[in-house]
Amino acid sequence: MLDIKNLQATVSDKQILKGITLKIGKGEVHAIMGPNGSGKSTLANVLAGREGYTVTGGEVLYEGKNLLEMAPEQRAGAGVFLAFQYPVEIPGITNNYFMKTALNSVRKFRGLPEIDAMDFLKMIKEKAKLVEMPEPLLSRFVNDGFSGGEKKRNEILQMAVLEPKLCILDETDSGLDIDALQIVAKGINALRSAERGFIVVTHYQRLLNYVQPDYVHVLSGGKIVKSGGKELALELEKKGYGWLENKEPIPTAG
């Protein structure tokens, strides 16, 4: 469903991605691991269409279409979803209203009518249970005053509501304690299906204890330096990233 060919990108004139080639098929979970500064988050943001990233080479085909030509909202409408590393707080807009607006926007792209308000409320309450999101958080302003764990759960909740085909999780595990990590992982696993592809960007192996990937890729210096199965993540956990970079192991950080 996603075909990344020799993708190169710069941020403020600095070359971050130096030729990434990666194929994601339906139903597959790909973990992208790597040290800080390797380009993991850049890859996630380029795929979602964030401003400030300039693609300098290569191409990305999503369901056969040129993804890089599409506006961020068109990508969302076509079924691409980015779970943010740092979800944005929007005081003044309630979580419920935000998610209803988002859902109706992607439904419009998909040629579906707006969802009935009552049906929406019923649906959101059901999906909130999936990520153990307390109901009062639905009527609070978007992420406003949420804890780190609540923000990440809110990302997974949005993912459940929008039902994307390609889910990109950008360091969704960062800053989570073990309980929150398990809840988030449970939510992700519940959304796994034969039709849905996942790119799980993470620094650590620990999320992958709960969300078992089909493939693991190591990104270093803007390139994929090693690919393998889920056992590769365990090897990285033991040896660090140093042996792949021919450098000292990089100290871990949140």
Next chain:
Amino acid sequence: MVGLKTKNLSLQPADAPVQIEEVSGVTRVHVPAGCRASLIDQTESRLEVTVADGAQLSYYKLVNETPLAIHQSFLEVQVQKQASFQSNVFLFGGAQIRSTIHVRMDGEGAECALNGLYVGSGSQIIEMHTLIDHIKPHGTSREFYKGILDDKARGLFDGLIIVQKEAQKTDSAQTNKNLLLSTEARANSNPELKIFANDVKCKHGSTVGQINANSIFYLRSRGVPEAEARQLLIYAFASEMIEPVVIPEFRETLFQCLNSAISTKK
């Protein structure tokens, strides 16, 4: 129910024992001791209000004039012992709008909160001048004004808080936040404190900024088109001032004004 006392003022509850009289072009409002009331002001240009001991008054004003209109209003308030005055001023339409509020915190333990929202576009000029004069001790004042300015509109927030020598233990905070929607819009913010007492808690701050690019991207990444995302964020910024309005019909009118102001934004 909204009761009509003069053609331009309405009182809630309608039978509140508030005295309203007009003397040579000035409307005087007296809220007697212990009384609680709300006052909606349509167009009174000169208003003098006394909130007597222990009384509470919430004051609401909406200015939404035709595009060529010039609006000036002057509100003078005296807040007496343990009394509380709250004002909510909303400035939308009009070529030039100038709203002035002077509050004398005349009694010990007096409270006041001045809130305001101004939304300007085209070549509108909107000015807010406020003065809160703390005369007696243990007074509390809060000021929160927000502005949204588009095109070549100009907004001025000019807020002075004076804490007199006798007004010890005064607790005062002043905030002004502005959202600029175009490169030619201007917001001037002059929050000012003059403190003559030595045991007080006072702070002030102001911001002028644009719509946060991260927030726009967040909404777009969830499928919301860019123009709609911007409108939603402007709405969110303004609704913080409108949402707390407790009179349902008035709040509804404000949201209508806001929506029609936003609907033209790209």
